[in-house]
Amino acid sequence: MVKRRVHVAAAAIVSEDTTQVLIARRPSNVDQGGLWEFPGGKLAPYETGFEALKRELHEELGVEIQRAQPLIRVNHEYPDKHILLDVWQVHAFAGEPFGREGQAVRWVDKNDLFNYPFPAANLPILRAVILPTECLITAEEEDEEVFFTKLERALVEDKVRLVQLRAKQLDRDAYLARAERALTLCRQHGARLLLNGEPELLDKVDADGIHLTSERLMSLERRPLAQGKWQSASTHNSEQLEQAARIGCDFVTLSPLRTTPTHPDAAPLGWHDFQQLVETAAMPVFALGGMTRFDANHARAVGAQGIASIRDFWK
Numbered sequence: 618m619v620k621r622r623v624h625v626a627a628a629a630i631v632s633e634d635t636t637q638v639l640i641a642r643r644p645s646n647v648d649q650g651g652l653w654e655f656p657g658g659k660l661a662p663y664e665t666g667f668e669a670l671k672r673e674l675h676e677e678l679g680v681e682i683q684r685a686q687p688l689i690r691v692n693h694e695y696p697d698k699h700i701l702l703d704v705w706q707v708h709a710f711a712g713e714p715f716g717r718e719g720q721a722v723r724w725v726d727k728n729d730l731f732n733y734p735f736p737a738a739n740l741p742i743l744r745a746v747i748l749p750t751e752c753l754i755t756a757e758e759e760d761e762e763v764f765f766t767k768l769e770r771a772l773v774e775d776k777v778r779l780v781q782l783r784a785k786q787l788d789r790d791a792y793l794a795r796a797e798r799a800l801t802l803c804r805q806h807g808a809r810l811l812l813n814g815e816p817e818l819l820d821k822v823d824a825d826g827i828h829l830t831s832e833r834l835m836s837l838e839r840r841p842l843a844q845g846k847w848q849s850a851s852t853h854n855s856e857q858l859e860q861a862a863r864i865g866c867d868f869v870t871l872s873p874l875r876t877t878p879t880h881p882d883a884a885p886l887g888w889h890d891f892q893q894l895v896e897t898a899a900m901p902v903f904a905l906g907g908m909t910r911f912d913a914n915h916a917r918a919v920g921a922q923g924i925a926s927i928r929d930f931w932k
């Protein structure tokens with residue numbers, strides 16, 4: 618039997634202070650009944666994802682969407698159907714949401730989101746919803762004390778909540794030692810830590826996930842990490858973005874936006890090409906390459922999740 622293909626548009630409606638998200642509970646008598654979900658539903662014939670989103674949110678919650686941007690597209694195989702979840706982050710809407718179909722509707726803290734039972738397809742969506750808008754990539758730093766002073770400053774003063782441990786000059790043992798200590802520090806500040814390298818690193822240091830180089834990304838046939846961990850990758854073009862979607866990356870960096878001292882020979886994308894690439898991406902994208910916090914709003918305006926930077930957070 619050929620599986621049904623179901624295309625669904627759903628909304629992650631975020632509160633104005635960005636700390637909360639709206640979820641609804643599916644009635645007990647429908648498919649996946651009793652589980653929590655992001656409000657939305659199936660595309661009607663000839664509808665675009667955004668049109669379906671607007672219609673469904675009006676029908677289910679009584680709100681009018683005013684501003685939304687694509688967050689993530691998730692392909693998932695259920696036993697009886699193949700589902701494509703096209704999830705949008707809604708920033709502005711009119712009206713007071715309530716369960717027009719009698720379903721429970723609740724604003725929940727992003728930190729509590731993982732305590733709610735969702736359908737199996739939703740794990741990548743939950744990760745995308747709680748993803749911060751800034752990512753710190755650590756600089757090469759020989760002195761351990763200097764390294765940790767700077768990392769702690771970024772966690773405390775800049776309130777960075779996503780860290781990628783990049784240390785190409787360290788050998789494996791030194792890298793693991795730094796990773797262990799960085800993990801303890803990140804945990805103290807409620808930040809997530811991704812390691813650079815092979816997934817097996819997580820057997821040694823129980824960090825939150827792995828960031829893949831673009832080269833490693835292109836060599837993989839499937840997602841090498843369990844669903845409980847984050848997987849990100851470096852990308853520079855549309856082939857790499859497509860591959861990242863194929864193997865289920867949770868997010869990517871796309872670079873270089875500008876020319877930088879670390880990669881002086883790479884041709885910069887500039888905002889125009891960056892935006893065009895982001896529009897095709899199936900997962901959140903961080904702008905990388907000469908980015909500062911002042912660029913974060915612009916990055917978001919062209920569809921990115923936010924910015925990733927070494928220098929701007931490394932002081």
Ligand SMILES: Nc1nc2c([nH]c(=O)n2[C@@H]2O[C@H](COP(=O)(O)OP(=O)(O)OP(=O)(O)O)[C@@H](O)[C@H]2O)c(=O)[nH]1
Nearest residue numbers: 625627648649654655656657658659700736737738739
């Ligand atoms: N809306 C929504 N559907 C989801 C989520 N996760 C997930 O697996 N699904 C699945 O995607 C499908 C969406 O269907 P739906 O029941 O919301 O569709 P609908 O609003 O058009 O309802 P209707 O068909 O009763 O008119 C269901 O099979 C549901 O289990 C989610 O977070 N939100």
Ligand SMILES: [Mg+2]
Nearest residue numbers: 656657658659
């Ligand atoms: Mg629905």
